[in-house]
Amino acid sequence: MRVATLGYQTWGHRTLQAVLDSDHEVVLAITHPKSDHAYEKMWADSVADLATEHGVPVHIANKPDEDFKAALKAAQPDIIVANNWRTWLPRDVFDAPRYGTLNIHDSLLPKYTGFSPLIWALINGEQEVGLTAHLMDEELDAGDIVLQRSTPVGPKDTVTDLFHRTVDMIGPITLDALALIESGRTDWTPQDRSQATFFHKRSDEDSRIDWTWPAEALERLVRAQSDPYPNAFTTFKGQRIRVLQSSVSTGNYGGTPGRVFIHEGDGMVIVAGPDARTGQNKGLVIERVRLDDGTEMSGKEFFPHGGGYLGR
Incomplete structure (x- = not known):
C-alpha cells in the first residue's frame, strides 16, 4: 500500500521505520516542528531526518492547515498511519485515503485516551500496559480497534522500563494491523466508550x-x-x-x-x-x-x- 505517516518523536520515528522496512511504499511523512516542552525534548528521534535519509517527502506542521492538506492530497496515500500526532484531525483528513487512518496509541483503549498514558497507568497501579492500533474517527482515540498488544507491569518497573518495552512493540503491531486492513477485513472491535478515561498533557505541577x-x-x-x-x-x-x-x-x-x-x-x-x-x-x-x-x-x-x- 501507499502509506503516509503522521508522527512525532521516537513513537513516530519507530512507526516510520517499520513501514520503511516493509513492502509498503512510504509516500509522505508529516511531523511536528521541534519543541522546547520538557516531555517533547526526550525520546525525540527525528521523523523528518529519518524520512529525508530515505528520500521520503517531508511536511512539517503543527496542525492540518491548507498546506498540510495539499501535501497529503498530492501524495495520494492508500492509508495514513499516525503515532504521537499531537493535534486534532478533521474528517476530510483522516477519512481521505481509501483505507482511512490507522492510529497507534500507547494504551489499552478505551482506557487512557489522551496524553502520557504510560505515566498515568503506572501511577494508577494498572497491572498491564500496551498499544492499541485503531481506525481514527472524529473523537480522540475512540475509533474501532484493529489490534491490541499488552505487557505486564512489574512491582519495580519504572515508566522508562515501560517506554522501552512498548516502543519495541510499535513496529510489529503497525505492520500486523496494516496486513489485516490490506486483507480486506472490516470486522473491527468497537470501543466501549463508557469505559473511556481521558488524561491531559502533563506539566511541571503534575510531578x-x-x-x-x-x-x-x-x-x-x-x-x-x-x-x-x-x-x-x-x-x-x-x-x-x-x-x-x-x-x-x-x-x-x-x-x-x-x-x-x-x-x-x-x-x-x-x-x-x-x-x-x-x-x-x-x-x-x-x-x-x-x-x-x-x-x-x-x-x-x-x-x-x-x-x-x-x-x-
Missing part, C-alpha cells in the same frame, strides 16, 4: 508530590517519573528535592501528611495519606534524592533527623 496521597500511590508516582522524565519532587525549607527512589514503609505512621518522621534503613519516612491522623497508614520512605545543583544523596544523608514538613 509535585501531594502528601495526602497514600504511600503506595506516591511510590508509583516516583517510578512513573524516572529519568529522563521530570522527576517527582517536593520542597523542604524552600528547596526543591527530586525524589529518585522510594518505597512504602514497613511500619504504620500517624500524624500530618508531609511530616519528616523517622529513619527506616537508608531512607527517611514521610507521613502520607488522606487519613494519616489515624496512625493506620504506611509512610513513604525517601531513599534517594537529587538537588537542583545535581547532587544526589540517600534519604538518610539528606534528612539526618526527623522534624519539619515537606511541601513547605
Whole structure:
C-alpha cells in the first residue's frame, strides 16, 4: 500500500521505520516542528531526518492547515498511519485515503485516551500496559480497534522500563494491523466508550508530590517519573528535592501528611495519606534524592533527623 505517516518523536520515528522496512511504499511523512516542552525534548528521534535519509517527502506542521492538506492530497496515500500526532484531525483528513487512518496509541483503549498514558497507568497501579492500533474517527482515540498488544507491569518497573518495552512493540503491531486492513477485513472491535478515561498533557505541577496521597500511590508516582522524565519532587525549607527512589514503609505512621518522621534503613519516612491522623497508614520512605545543583544523596544523608514538613 501507499502509506503516509503522521508522527512525532521516537513513537513516530519507530512507526516510520517499520513501514520503511516493509513492502509498503512510504509516500509522505508529516511531523511536528521541534519543541522546547520538557516531555517533547526526550525520546525525540527525528521523523523528518529519518524520512529525508530515505528520500521520503517531508511536511512539517503543527496542525492540518491548507498546506498540510495539499501535501497529503498530492501524495495520494492508500492509508495514513499516525503515532504521537499531537493535534486534532478533521474528517476530510483522516477519512481521505481509501483505507482511512490507522492510529497507534500507547494504551489499552478505551482506557487512557489522551496524553502520557504510560505515566498515568503506572501511577494508577494498572497491572498491564500496551498499544492499541485503531481506525481514527472524529473523537480522540475512540475509533474501532484493529489490534491490541499488552505487557505486564512489574512491582519495580519504572515508566522508562515501560517506554522501552512498548516502543519495541510499535513496529510489529503497525505492520500486523496494516496486513489485516490490506486483507480486506472490516470486522473491527468497537470501543466501549463508557469505559473511556481521558488524561491531559502533563506539566511541571503534575510531578509535585501531594502528601495526602497514600504511600503506595506516591511510590508509583516516583517510578512513573524516572529519568529522563521530570522527576517527582517536593520542597523542604524552600528547596526543591527530586525524589529518585522510594518505597512504602514497613511500619504504620500517624500524624500530618508531609511530616519528616523517622529513619527506616537508608531512607527517611514521610507521613502520607488522606487519613494519616489515624496512625493506620504506611509512610513513604525517601531513599534517594537529587538537588537542583545535581547532587544526589540517600534519604538518610539528606534528612539526618526527623522534624519539619515537606511541601513547605
